Amino acid sequence: QVQLVESGGGLVQAGGSLRLSCAASGRTFSDYTMGWFRQAPGKEREFVARISRSGGSTYYADSVKGRFTVSRDNAKNTMYLQMNSLKPEDAAVYYCAARYGFTGSRDPNEYDNWGQGTQVTVSS
Numbered sequence: 001q002v003q004l005v006e007s008g009g010g011l012v013q014a015g016g017s018l019r020l021s022c023a024a025s026g027r028t029f030s031d032y033t034m035g036w037f038r039q040a041p042g043k044e045r046e047f048v049a050r051i052s053r054s055g056g057s058t059y060y061a062d063s064v065k066g067r068f069t070v071s072r073d074n075a076k077n078t079m080y081l082q083m084n085s086l087k088p089e090d091a092a093v094y095y096c097a098a099r100y101g102f103t104g105s106r107d108p109n110e111y112d113n114w115g116q117g118t119q120v121t122v123s124s
Contacts, residue, residue, distance in 0.1 A: 002026040002098050002113050009094060009118030012086055016122075020081040022096030022115060029077040030054070033104040035111060036070060036081050038092035038120075045095070047106040049081065059104065064090070088124045093117040 008020040022034070035050035049060045049070040058070050067086075072079040079096055097111035105111070 002029065002032060004096050004098060004113055004115035006094065006096050006115040006118040009120045011121045011123065014086060014088055014122055014124050016086050017082070017084045018086065018120060020083065020094055020096075020118060020120075022079040022081075024077045024079070024098065029072075030074040032098040032100055032113075033102065034070075034072060034079045035097045035099070035104070035106075035108075036079075036094060037097060037108050038090075038094045039117075040092040043092075045108050047108070048094070050104045050106070051079065052104065053102060057104075059106075061106075083120070086120075086122045088122045091120055091122045093119050 003025045005023045036048040037045050038048050039045040051058050051070045055072045067084050069082040095117045096115045098113040099111045
């Protein structure tokens with residue numbers, strides 16, 4: 001298992017930026033495909049972005065494409081989510097997740113390891 005801890009959430013005005021971090025410990029970080037998900041009140045958890053084990057491939061939900069950037073530093077066992085041009089509809093609890101192996105997924109049920117989440121609030 002890998003343990004995940006998110007940080008970097010907070011309150012930001014619409015149009016602003018935040019950078020989320022996901023620190024991993026336990027098993028070898030580079031063995032895991034990583035993802036970001038979010039969940040707003042009353043809604044299901046939804047895919048935001050994912051990144052391959054090497055960091056060479058990234059994938060985004062259409063709603064965040066061009067505004068969010070996912071990256072990872074395997075030497076630091078950390079994944080990041082740079083969020084720019086934030087909108088009120090981006091407000092949610094953001095979770096990082098890890099899936100062992102090469103194959104990534106947009107389905108949260110495919111991920112075995114989850115952080116506790118970090119709150120992102122966007123004021124209009």
